Amino acid sequence: MKLFQIEEPDGGPVDPAAGGAAIGVDASGAVVEVAFSVGGNALVLVDREGFEQVLRVPSRAAEQTEWQAVFEAARIRAERALARPVTHAVIVLADVSDAETALRIRSAAEGAGFQVLRIAAAAELPDPTTALAAAMLAEDLVPPPERGG
Numbered sequence: 001m002k003l004f005q006i007e008e009p010d011g012g013p014v015d016p017a018a019g020g021a022a023i024g025v026d027a028s029g030a031v032v033e034v035a036f037s038v039g040g041n042a043l044v045l046v047d048r049e050g051f052e053q054v055l056r057v058p059s060r061a062a063e064q065t066e067w068q069a070v071f072e073a074a075r076i077r078a079e080r081a082l083a084r085p086v087t088h089a090v091i092v093l094a095d096v097s098d099a100e101t102a103l104r105i106r107s108a109a110e111g112a113g114f115q116v117l118r119i120a121a122a123a124e125l126p127d128p129t130t131a132l133a134a135a136m137l138a139e140d141l142v143p144p145p146e147r148g149g
Contacts, residue, residue: 045077
């Protein structure tokens with residue numbers, strides 16, 4: 001299933017102060033999966049045909065820059081698929097018991113442009129697909145947009 005957006009020919013006005021979408025980023029396996037949820041219905045996002053990119057999960061000992069590059073690619077994948085900015089994420093790791101590693105990975109995600117809503121261990125989220133569960137959690141945790149009045 002592909003998501004699409006219908007707009008006026010010149011596009012709609014974009015509020016630069018508005019928050020972007022919240023996604024789930026599953027980095028608990030060998031390859032990163034990115035997912036988005038609306039109303040509790042989640043979908044794994046993929047790259048457009050011809051632009052496929054395998055996002056390999058760096059080792060836990062990898063430098064912050066390597067993790068940041070993967071998170072930047074995940075954000076770009078989501079923004080292309082959703083045709084809107086992505087600013088928030090729930091990050092899923094295989095294990096979060098090492099606080100120093102979790103902090104380094106959080107910093108990398110923030111450096112890639114995410115406001116990290118939560119870092120979760122894969123075991124905390126229901127099967128079968130942790131990316132989908134992370135997307136639904138991100139949808140629940142993202143602050144609501146501010147309403148002008």
